Amino acid sequence: MTGTRPLAYQYVVLRCVPRVDREEFLNVGVVVYCQAADFLDVAWRVDEQRLAAAFPQLDVQQVCETLAFVEGVCAGDERGGAAAAHNLSQRFGFLKAPRSTVLQPGPVHGGVTPDPAAELQRLGDHLVG
Incomplete structure (x- = not known):
């Protein structure tokens, strides 16, 4: 736990959107960014x-590989390629940017929490689980 002081955070839900023209999707992940906690x-x-x-027709393995790439961007390691080399704010900016691929971020939302990691778990359970 980070502490008892409420910290502002932002999050995006990651959606699997195999056919953009049909606007159908399933939530497969959530990214949480909290600048104050370096999270x-x-x-x-x-x-x-x-x-x-x-x-x-979806290649589920490709979806999993793309989500592993997102993990690498968040962690700042080699799985995230060049995007992982930037600071946290820029990495979140990269992840929340709209793109026309099978994995797309939803709108950015925000909130406050004393514990960003616990909030990530809660959001994941609620929005993806």
Whole structure:
């Protein structure tokens, strides 16, 4: 736990959007960024059966690999490529930027919490779980 002082944070839900033209998606992850706590992390879960039922042509392994890339960006390690070399704010900016790929961020939301890691777990359970 970071402390008892409330800290402002931002988050985006990561959506699997195999066909942008149909505007259908399933939530597969959430990224939380808290500048005051130097915190940037992702929680993700891929329900392969649910994705396969909703999107039979989807390459689920590719979705998982892309989410592992997001983990690397958050962690600042080699899995995140060049984006991982930047500071936390820039990495969150990269992750929240709209793109036309199978994995897309939703709108940015915010809140306050004394513990960003616990909030990530709560959001992951609520929005993805």
